[in-house]
Amino acid sequence: MDLLLDSLTVAVDGQRLVDALELKVGHEEVVGLLGPNGSGKSTTLRCVYRALAPTAGRILLDGEDITIMDRRACARRLAAMTQEQQVALDFSVAEVVAMGRAPHRRDHERLTGADQELCHQALAMLDVAHLAHRSVLTLSGGERQRVLIARALVQQPQVLVLDEPTNHLDIHHQLALLGLLRRAGLTTLVALHDLNLAAAACDRIALLREGRLVTVGPPAEVLTPELVRAVFDVDAVVVTHPRTGTPQLLFDAPAGPLG
Ligand SMILES: Nc1ncnc2c1ncn2[C@@H]1O[C@H](COP(=O)(O)OP(=O)(O)OP(=O)(O)O)[C@@H](O)[C@H]1O
Numbered sequence: 146m147d148l149l150l151d152s153l154t155v156a157v158d159g160q161r162l163v164d165a166l167e168l169k170v171g172h173e174e175v176v177g178l179l180g181p182n183g184s185g186k187s188t189t190l191r192c193v194y195r196a197l198a199p200t201a202g203r204i205l206l207d208g209e210d211i212t213i214m215d216r217r218a219c220a221r222r223l224a225a226m227t228q229e230q231q232v233a234l235d236f237s238v239a240e241v242v243a244m245g246r247a248p249h250r251r252d253h254e255r256l257t258g259a260d261q262e263l264c265h266q267a268l269a270m271l272d273v274a275h276l277a278h279r280s281v282l283t284l285s286g287g288e289r290q291r292v293l294i295a296r297a298l299v300q301q302p303q304v305l306v307l308d309e310p311t312n313h314l315d316i317h318h319q320l321a322l323l324g325l326l327r328r329a330g331l332t333t334l335v336a337l338h339d340l341n342l343a344a345a346a347c348d349r350i351a352l353l354r355e356g357r358l359v360t361v362g363p364p365a366e367v368l369t370p371e372l373v374r375a376v377f378d379v380d381a382v383v384v385t386h387p388r389t390g391t392p393q394l395l396f397d398a399p400a401g402p403l404g
Pocket residue numbers: 157162180181182183184185186187188189
């Protein structure tokens with residue numbers, strides 16, 4: 146299933162937060178959305194998971210406009226892990242993950258054996274099986290993030306939208322998630338801040354600045370010192386990882402106040 150952002154525009158008070166964004170995520174492709182703070186990454190993703198209605202433009206799943214799609218039908222195809230997902234109630238980890246099955250079940254229908262098996266697999270895959278009976282309110286930031294990714298996976302979507310899924314994760318779990326994304330075979334749009342993780346995890350990278358697409362392409366074509374300087378205002382040296390062959394950036398240590 147492919148995801149197409151067709152001239153996506155979000156304007157608030159006359160200001161374009163996302164400006165005529167044109168981006169296609171191909172079937173089972175992983176595309177990273179990168180850009181400085183405030184460049185429009187989350188706003189774009191919010192439109193894709195339908196938390197925000199675009200001002201103009203369309204979002205298409207295999208050619209079908211998601212804004213007119215039945216909500217449950219959409220949730221069977223597309224799952225998201227977002228910045229705004231809060232689990233404020235005292236549910237257990239197992240219960241929260243099982244909520245991911247809701248689009249596939251009728252109201253109040255019990256989980257089938259197959260549903261339970263899926264939940265067990267996702268809990269194990271995200272290394273949260275040992276927390277299954279804990280209240281989500283007691284989790285650390287990284288544990289909660291992994292639980293929410295497990296919930297998105299049990300939705301069995303074909304399209305996955307992730308907003309900074311690694312920002313609370315330690316390096317072990319960052320790399321594990323990256324491996325999972327590579328193997329999952331899902332059409333994935335993921336906002337990331339870590340350029341090196343993006344280079345390793347993504348088939349292509351879309352660079353945003355001030356709501357506009359600067360460029361999109363394979364990591365080696367996008368993560369050049371020139372583009373990184375133009376978009377992020379930092380100097381970087383690009384090296385090739387000796388074992389994986391992916392481009393990796395080395396940054397100069399900061400030498401002054403923020404700004
Ligand atoms: N409802 C709103 N009203 C006004 N401005 C908004 C609104 N929502 C977002 N913005 C602004 O739109 C811009 C883009 O925000 P967005 O959250 O999409 O950026 P981002 O690229 O995800 O940033 P970050 O890297 O900091 O998470 C920001 O300047 C933000 O302040």
